[in-house]
Structures are given as C-alpha cells and as structure tokens.
Amino acid sequence: MNPSSPAPVTVAGRTLDHPDRERIRLDQVLQALADPLRLSVLRRLAAAGPGAELSCSDFDLPVSKSTSTHHFRVLREAGLIAQTYRGTAKMNALRGADLEQLFPGLLDAVLAAAARERAR
Amino acid sequence: MNPSSPAPVTVAGRTLDHPDRERIRLDQVLQALADPLRLSVLRRLAAAGPGAELSCSDFDLPVSKSTSTHHFRVLREAGLIAQTYRGTAKMNALRGADLEQLFPGLLDAVLAAAARERAR
Numbered sequence: 001m002n003p004s005s006p007a008p009v010t011v012a013g014r015t016l017d018h019p020d021r022e023r024i025r026l027d028q029v030l031q032a033l034a035d036p037l038r039l040s041v042l043r044r045l046a047a048a049g050p051g052a053e054l055s056c057s058d059f060d061l062p063v064s065k066s067t068s069t070h071h072f073r074v075l076r077e078a079g080l081i082a083q084t085y086r087g088t089a090k091m092n093a094l095r096g097a098d099l100e101q102l103f104p105g106l107l108d109a110v111l112a113a114a115a116r117e118r119a120r
Numbered sequence: 121m122n123p124s125s126p127a128p129v130t131v132a133g134r135t136l137d138h139p140d141r142e143r144i145r146l147d148q149v150l151q152a153l154a155d156p157l158r159l160s161v162l163r164r165l166a167a168a169g170p171g172a173e174l175s176c177s178d179f180d181l182p183v184s185k186s187t188s189t190h191h192f193r194v195l196r197e198a199g200l201i202a203q204t205y206r207g208t209a210k211m212n213a214l215r216g217a218d219l220e221q222l223f224p225g226l227l228d229a230v231l232a233a234a235a236r237e238r239a240r
Binding site for chain 2 (some may be wrong): 022025026027028030031033034035036039102103104105106108109110112113114116117120
C-alpha cells in the first residue's frame with residue numbers, strides 16, 4: 001500500500017459519502033427538490049426541528065424499500081441531508097445550516113411553496 | 121365537423137401551449153430550474169424587468185438551435201415563461217406575476233442562490 005495514499009475513512013462499508021458544503025451545487029439541489037416524495041421527506045425533517053434525526057423507516061413512504069433508498073441517496077448526494085448509521089438504523093438529518101449559509105432563504109421558500117401547493 | 125367541439129385556438133400552428141396559472145406544478149417548476157442554462161435564461165429575463173420580452177436569439181446560448189428550443193420549451197411548459205410569436209421572432213417573457221402569486225418568494229430565492237453560486 002502506498003503510504004502517501006489517504007487512509008480510507010470507510011468503516012466496514014458503513015460510512016456514507018456526503019459532499020462538503022462548498023461542493024454543494026444549486027442545480028443538484030434543485031433536481032433533488034424536484035420530486036414530491038423527496039420534498040415530503042424534507043418537509044418532515046424541517047418540521048422535526050434543527051438537528052433532528054429520523055430513521056428511514058420513520059417516514060413510511062408509499063414506495064418499495066429500494067426506491068426509498070434511492071430517494072434518500074439523491075437527497076444525500078445533493079447535500080440536502082446527512083445520513084448516519086446508528087446500529088442497524090440509517091438516520092437522516094436536514095443540512096439546514098449548510099444550505100442556509102450557501103443559499104439563504106432557498107429551502108424555506110421551497111418548503112413554503114410545497115405547503116401552498118398542498119393547500120390548493 | 122362536430123359543431124359542439126371547441127374551436128381550435130391555434131392560428132396556423134403559431135400559438136404555443138402554456139399551462140394556466142393554477143395548473144403550474146412545483147415539481148415541474150423546480151425541474152425546469154434545475155439546469156444552469158435555463159437558470160441563465162431566467163436570470164436575464166428577470167434582470168430585463170417586469171413584462172420585458174426577449175427573443176430567443178437575444179440570449180446567444182452556447183448550444184445548438186434545437187437544444188436551445190428544447191430548453192425554452194421546458195421553461196414554457198413548466199409555466200416559467202410565456203412565449204409569443206411576433207412576426208418571425210419567438211419572444212419570451214418571465215411569468216413573474218403568476219409565479220409570485222403561486223409561490224411567493226420562490227423565484228427570487230432561486231435567482232439569488234444562482235447569483236451567489238456564480239460569485240463563489
């Protein structure tokens with residue numbers, strides 16, 4: 001093994017990749033937001049309050065497990081949520097502070113728009 | 121011809137379909153916004169001021185004519201822009217008032233986020 005290689009940070013394949021804040025891209029954020037099911041996940045995380053963590057199974061989404069996993073991955077890879085393993089559960093938290101620092105008001109505006117559309 | 125059929129509103133194929141305001145959907149709006157080139161079109165229309173119309177060729181986009189036409193169509197079908205023929209030119213205007221009434225603050229937040237990302 002080349003000693004100059006960075007040490008792998010994965011622990012038994014249980015650590016998930018997240019973009020650093022400065023690598024979060026607006027087009028990927030908007031793409032991730034452009035889906036009613038993913039928006040519903042973000043609405044629940046936002047309603048749960050800053051720093052709140054919910055497990056994937058807490059959401060009870062009306063889709064298969066693999067589809068659900070796909071949607072959470074899209075949200076994580078876009079930089080909208082952080083996913084962490086706690087024992088056998090995968091916990092999800094909104095990256096609200098990162099997003100607010102990058103794009104002030106954007107997430108609030110999208111969540112408010114989603115609420116208005118549901119109320120139509 | 122069945123006299124009870126609605127009269128076609130298309131004039132020699134030169135009228136373009138637009139969603140009525142109440143049929144504009146958030147997921148389609150976000151999908152349309154999730155592209156740097158389409159965002160650049162909206163930025164220019166917003167900067168041109170309320171009610172301003174620009175022809176497709178005014179934008180000088182770095183893509184082929186057919187790709188450009190596709191992007192404008194995505195924006196129109198999502199309800200973000202109105203397109204009107206004036207002689208041989210296809211003119212584009214932001215549907216700012218419709219969007220503000222449906223989703224207050226959303227377009228401004230996205231345009232501000234785009235400006236911040238460009239300034240990084």
